[in-house]
Amino acid sequence: MRACPAIALYNKTATTMAFKQSIAIIGADESIGSALAKSLSKANYRLILVAKDQGESDILKSALLHDGAKAEIETASCAREACWEADIIIMATPYETEREVIEKIKEVAVGKVVISISTPSARPYRSLEPSQDTSAAEELQKLLPYSKVVKTFNTVFAKNFIASMISSKNGETFIAGNNNDALETVSRLVLSVGFIPIVVGDLSVSRRLETLHFS
Amino acid sequence: MYKRLNESVREKVTLTPEDTELIHHYFIPKKLRKRQYLLNAGDVCQYIAFVEKGLLRSFSIDDKAGEHVIQFAMEGWWASDMSSFLSGDDALYNIEALEDSELLLLTKSALEELLERVPKMERYFRLLMQNNIVALQRRVTSSQSDTAEEKYVKLIDAYPDFIHRSSQHDVASYLGITPETLSRIRRQLATRK
Numbered sequence: 001m002r003a004c005p006a007i008a009l010y011n012k013t014a015t016t017m018a019f020k021q022s023i024a025i026i027g028a029d030e031s032i033g034s035a036l037a038k039s040l041s042k043a044n045y046r047l048i049l050v051a052k053d054q055g056e057s058d059i060l061k062s063a064l065l066h067d068g069a070k071a072e073i074e075t076a077s078c079a080r081e082a083c084w085e086a087d088i089i090i091m092a093t094p095y096e097t098e099r100e101v102i103e104k105i106k107e108v109a110v111g112k113v114v115i116s117i118s119t120p121s122a123r124p125y126r127s128l129e130p131s132q133d134t135s136a137a138e139e140l141q142k143l144l145p146y147s148k149v150v151k152t153f154n155t156v157f158a159k160n161f162i163a164s165m166i167s168s169k170n171g172e173t174f175i176a177g178n179n180n181d182a183l184e185t186v187s188r189l190v191l192s193v194g195f196i197p198i199v200v201g202d203l204s205v206s207r208r209l210e211t212l213h214f215s
Numbered sequence: 216m217y218k219r220l221n222e223s224v225r226e227k228v229t230l231t232p233e234d235t236e237l238i239h240h241y242f243i244p245k246k247l248r249k250r251q252y253l254l255n256a257g258d259v260c261q262y263i264a265f266v267e268k269g270l271l272r273s274f275s276i277d278d279k280a281g282e283h284v285i286q287f288a289m290e291g292w293w294a295s296d297m298s299s300f301l302s303g304d305d306a307l308y309n310i311e312a313l314e315d316s317e318l319l320l321l322t323k324s325a326l327e328e329l330l331e332r333v334p335k336m337e338r339y340f341r342l343l344m345q346n347n348i349v350a351l352q353r354r355v356t357s358s359q360s361d362t363a364e365e366k367y368v369k370l371i372d373a374y375p376d377f378i379h380r381s382s383q384h385d386v387a388s389y390l391g392i393t394p395e396t397l398s399r400i401r402r403q404l405a406t407r408k
Contacts, residue, residue, distance in 0.1 A: 081246070084244060084245070084246040084317075085245070085246045085247070085248070087245075107216060107244065108216075108244045108246075110239075110240060110242070110243060110244060111240075111241075111242065111243035111244075111320070111322075111325065112243060146240045
């Protein structure tokens with residue numbers, strides 16, 4: 001697989017973003033969701049956490065604030081409200097429960113970047129050869145035709161986020177998507193949590209990304 | 216979610232039900248809480264914003280940290296830093312929500328795609344711009360030649376409910392008078408009734 005480093009995107013003169021982007025993390029209590037929330041809380045964002053219930057979200061918020069969050073942390077009792085306020089949406093719920101969430105957020109996710117990190121658990125471990133004609137990310141894009149779905153982080157397990165935060169060595173993460181502005185936005189987000197973004201192509205490359213497993 | 220937008224469009228152009236539905240997909244629905252900013256001066260303005268619900272103020276800050284309100288935007292109005300939006304230069308204005316607000320945002324590329332896809336919307340935006348130019352001309356003339364009281368009376372005649380939704384400080388700034396002058400005018404008007 002040929003990878004195109006996204007570092008060049010950040011060598012150009014970028015528009016200053018003193019404005020804090022709002023990121024909704026749907027499934028902030030899931031392992032990857034909470035690891036992402038922890039990492040993003042150190043960056044200049046406004047996070048809106050959605051968990052199984054309000055109580056869980058509040059516990060997460062308290063924990064993040066206690067750890068010295070730089071980001072603003074909010075909670076929302078429902079995914080729709082969180083996504084309505086958000087500029088970027090991270091789908092951190094398991095693949096199997098995504099559809100239910102999508103129905104709730106569809107209307108308010110129009111025009112927004114939606115990050116797919118799921119790896120369908122129904123699939124057994126496969127070889128690196130792509131063998132299917134779709135992916136979770138592409139299915140998500142079909143269900144959210146007016147959103148800009150980007151695949152990333154699915155090759156990184158939760159523990160690696162923490163490791164990346166405490167070590168000086170930056171891991172890489174692959175990014176795939178159909179929209180250049182969305183790829184740029186997600187690359188910036190990936191950099192902000194200490195990873196090096198590698199844009200690998202359009203959303204169809206998710207078919208391969210979703211079969212990759214790293215321990 | 217698109218009630219006010221549909222009304223605003225219907226006032227100026229006639230679209231088919233299909234096109235009415237279609238234009239919705241070009242807008243980004245965005246909720247802002249009170250005191251949240253849509254735009255910071257110095258950033259590039261990415262959007263023109265239509266207010267479905269709520270109230271925004273656009274203001275600049277001078278060298279002495281004084282705030283100057285250029286515009287308010289309530290339901291059915293549009294807000295943006297047009298110069299920054301069109302040129303990509305740094306915005307002069309801050310845009311802040313004075314109430315919890317529901318906005319529909321258009322990026323420049325979405326606007327271009329919308330106009331290509333539904334050409335009748337060119338007329339909608341032309342009429343908006345025409346009205347805007349007229350209003351701005353009137354406002355400059357009022358600023359140059361009206362007394363403080365005349366400016367205030369014109370504002371409350373046009374938007375009687377608006378006064379209750381914004382602070383005296385913001386209204387005074389918009390009118391180009393001090394809060395103390397505004398307070399005196401209000402007392403005098405109340406006395407005359």
